[in-house]
Amino acid sequence: KNEVEQSPQNLTAQEGEFITINCSYSVGISALHWLQQHPGGGIVSLFMLSSGKKKHGRLIATINIQEKHSSLHITASHPRDSAVYICAVKGAQKLVFGQGTRLTINP
Amino acid sequence: EPEVTQTPSHQVTQMGQEVILRCVPISNHLYFYWYRQILGQKVEFLVSFYNNEISEKSEIFDDQFSVERPDGSNFTLKIRSTKLEDSAMYFCASGLAGGGEQFFGPGTRLTVL
Numbered sequence: 001k002n003e004v005e006q007s008p009q010n011l012t013a014q015e016g017e018f019i020t021i022n023c024s025y026s027v028g029i030s031a032l033h034w035l036q037q038h039p040g041g042g043i044v045s046l047f048m049l050s051s052g053k054k055k056h057g058r059l060i061a062t063i064n065i066q067e068k069h070s071s072l073h074i075t076a077s078h079p080r081d082s083a084v085y086i087c088a089v090k091g092a093q094k095l096v097f098g099q100g101t102r103l104t105i106n107p
Numbered sequence: 108e109p110e111v112t113q114t115p116s117h118q119v120t121q122m123g124q125e126v127i128l129r130c131v132p133i134s135n136h137l138y139f140y141w142y143r144q145i146l147g148q149k150v151e152f153l154v155s156f157y158n159n160e161i162s163e164k165s166e167i168f169d170d171q172f173s174v175e176r177p178d179g180s181n182f183t184l185k186i187r188s189t190k191l192e193d194s195a196m197y198f199c200a201s202g203l204a205g206g207g208e209q210f211f212g213p214g215t216r217l218t219v220l
Contacts, residue, residue, distance in 0.1 A: 030206055041196055043150070043211040086150065090206065094152040094163050095142075 004098035006087050006096050012104045019074040021101045023087030026068065030090050034061050034072050037084040037100065046072070046085075077105045109133045111212035113199050119218045120189055121172060128184045128215045131200030139182045140200040141174065143167070150198070156182065157205065189219045 007022045023032070034046040047054050047061040049070070054061050058077075063070040074081055082105050087098040112131045120126050130141050140154040154164040156174055174183045182201075186193055196216050200209040 017125040033209070035211075040213075041144075041216070042213045043198060045208055045210060046206045088150070094165065095140075095150075095209070096152070096157060098150045 003096050004087055004089055006101050010102045015105055015107050017077050019077050021085050023070045023098055026088045027091055031058045032063055033088040035086040042077050079105045079107050081105050085098040111199055111201055111210050112145050113212035117216045122219055126186050126189055128197050130182045130212055131180050132182055132201030133210055136203050138202040138205050139168035141184045142167050142198045143195040145195045191219050194219045
């Protein structure tokens with residue numbers, strides 16, 4: 001069993017839709033990261049959280065430590081949000097990555 | 108805004124050759140990392156570096172790999188004798204605190220022929 005599982009693997013939606021990407025993990029963690037990987041390959045850090053909820057613009061990330069689950073939400077999605085979204089968890093030191101969710105927003 | 112830079116953006120090499128991938132972390136950061144992503148697969152941790160020594164490494168980071176911070180700004184990953192399966196995107200990252208946010212470079216695509 002993978003330590004970090006994301007769902008769905010692929011998601012296609014229309015512009016304006018509310019998007020939810022889920023991440024479940026099986027190990028104890030000190031923090032969870034949400035990352036965005038652009039089509040060119042570059043990785044951008046979106047959030048790092050260890051409890052509760054964080055919001056940045058149209059992006060919201062939540063985490064439930066007891067259930068070992070996190071969600072990334074995008075409100076009013078836009079074609080420029082199209083990317084791979086990666087969940088990564090941090091145990092003692094290293095980051096363990098999920099396989100990513102490929103999001104495509106159609107105009 | 109400060110950013111992590113990596114050079115080269117793409118490196119093509121012959122199997123068995125040595126390669127050095129270079130990274131310039133954000134200047135006041137203290138923690139440095141290398142990750143790799145084989146095409147179509149997930150990102151994998153290679154090594155973390157703090158206070159001029161390796162603090163953690165994965166099983167991938169065998170004797171063929173080494174890291175160095177030769178001066179105050181560069182952080183390098185050396186692969187001594189490249190194999191076909193080393194072909195991947197290699198990302199450098201840096202952070203201010205060990206458990207904190209990490210900032211990723213744009214990556215170096217390594218192709219081993």
